[in-house]
Amino acid sequence: MGSKTSLSKALVRRETISGYLFMLPCLFFFLTFVIYPMFMCVFTSFFDSNMGKNTTDVFIGLANYRELFSDRIFLGALRNTFVIVLVSVPVVMVFSLWVASAIYDMPMVLTSAFRCIFYLPVVTGSVAVTVVWKWMYNNYYGIFNFLGKNLGLIDKNINWLGDEKYALWCIILILLTTSVGQPIVLYVSALGNVDKTLIEAAEVDGANRSQVFRNVKWPQIMPTTLYILIITMINSFQCFALIQLLTSGGPNHSTDTIMYYIYYTAFKLYRYGYGNAMGVVLMIIIAVLSAVQFKLGSSDN
């Protein structure tokens, strides 16, 4: 009995070592490119760190964090970021669930075709997508102004990206088109995996379509919903490329997001410590919201 136990312990040890060895390359990259920069970010956020060969980083404690909450532009960027998240996350969730529900039980060819169509903007390079949208929004020859004027919807051209009333909403619209692809594919897959016997049983018991969805399908796709919720939220919080390529945070800071303002502070103003402090705040916000969502998701389950 004793020799059996020691044999199995040795086996477990060997397997554990093998497991860690397999993890080692991944761990190396994780430590180098995730953990190390993360600690650097937190560490530098306590310093007045600027660009300059002969400058020295000066420890200033929480001064960067205190400055953040009196920085009008940062607070505006925070507000814009929350607007993007609060609008895009529910819309993406509802739209993708609706599309997936409509297409998942279609003939395979049609389902695949729709999946391709909705996934196309995800696999297309963000620069290419942005350039096309920029043409469409163009103040002088864009298709939106052309159609709007010809259909009698607008009297004169609207400067979509140059007017602070519209710019943020234009960004959100593009974000929606590039964000729905993955949730649709995931929902189609999740809905396809719902136990059909449970659906049939519910229908035999007299449940209507709405009741079947609410009481049978929805609980079974809950883990997928939770995953989609979190990735969509994180993607929305990290909206950067669209802003940088289309508006550079303008006009008048109306499209600044925290991600863009971090870039602006670090690369245009060369204030690395201050930019990192913003990064830490963003990380805390995302971590807290993700934890809340996990908690709510697991309670529902």
Place this chain on the structure above:
Amino acid sequence: MRKTTALLLALVMVISLAACAAPAGTETAAGTEAAAGTEAAVETAADTKASEITLWTYPIGGWGNAETVDSLMADFKAATGISVKVEYLDYTNGDDQVNTAIEGKSAPDLIMEGPERLVANWGAKGYMADIADLWDDEDRKEVNSACQAACFTADGKCFEYPVVMTAHCMAVNYTALEKAGKADLVNKDTHTWTTQQFKYAVAALYAAGNDPVAAIFCGGQGGDQGTRAIINNMYGGTFTNAEHNAYTADSAENIKALEELQAMDGISFDASIVGGDEINLFRQGILKMAFCWNIAQQLNEDNNAAGLTNDGDEIVFMSFPAEDGNAKLCGGIWGFGIFDNGDAGKIEAAKEFIRYFCEGEGTEPAVKAAQYFAARTGVHGRDLSGIWSDNAIMNEYNKLMPYLGDYYQVTGGWAEARTAWWNMLQAVGSGASVADSVKTFCETANAAAK
């Protein structure tokens, strides 16, 4: 076993943390050692000249064209044996690429741009090598004095050797103005006009159905000199003081000009376009005036013959409007600077490159490639004044060169002032008070200048 592994992982984390903590102190120490090392090494550099160097260049005329540059580099290699690896930057992301390279300790050996970046930014931050030793008395006599002033710091260090220069100007769609019946407002001989004539021209083009006539582009990223020049010149305002240590854009003259432009029919403050977009819209015939113009644009033959829009309308380059017609034009100065990467051999090879292209046999081809005017009258006695004698457009454009104003782009905090300038224009374009907006701009820019 798990505990041991966890302990090992924790150790790795601690080491990472220790590594994180190191830079603040070690970087300075390492920097000092490297600086001391470099100084010592430079003295014996002649023996260790590198055989390969890197050049990063912004699109300065033909210096943004690989075919042109390859030919220049081949000639340089044949003359010196040094090969040059070239990378091309653009004005949208170029600064970010250079900054990232600097922080990643992989900056190029040479860079081609203007003093606002090489002297006022990277030079002032200590990243450029001092190349004052490349100048002798003859160079001092031959190189344009404004260029010299812009390339040297107050304490006598030189971070850029200029090769070409120009005066930035604006352009008018002359055909459209003819159709509007006001062609007489444009003097095609002197290429100058008054503020009143400019306002009449905008009004005439607007009345002829052109809306907008011109755009104060303020999407950021390049072309800022055009927006500054129109505002500063209309009523004789300045952007900085003469000492280049304070921003003065909140003067009464600038406020008056901005308020007029804000209220003027036909002038649009457009935050959705940048300088390059404005040029394209002008070439497409959509805008009838362009503020982001210079000789390179006038010589452009991409879609039609030089001096014509895509539709064949005649383009006339003009000085910016001033009350008395005598504008002070923004200068464009471009040349080479050397990054001090601590490798004396590379620095010496880069200096050889500068000698060849800025004061040697490569100067004339370098100037011709850039399609601007030479920054010097001759190369050690060899006259350069006839370099463009075969080009009628260049000769005509030469009429604007006497209007070249102060090269104030070397004022401290330039990079931040530039971004604050766009924010100010966007605020004005959104209808904000001009006086408040320029006040905010000056507060931000002057804080950065200190």
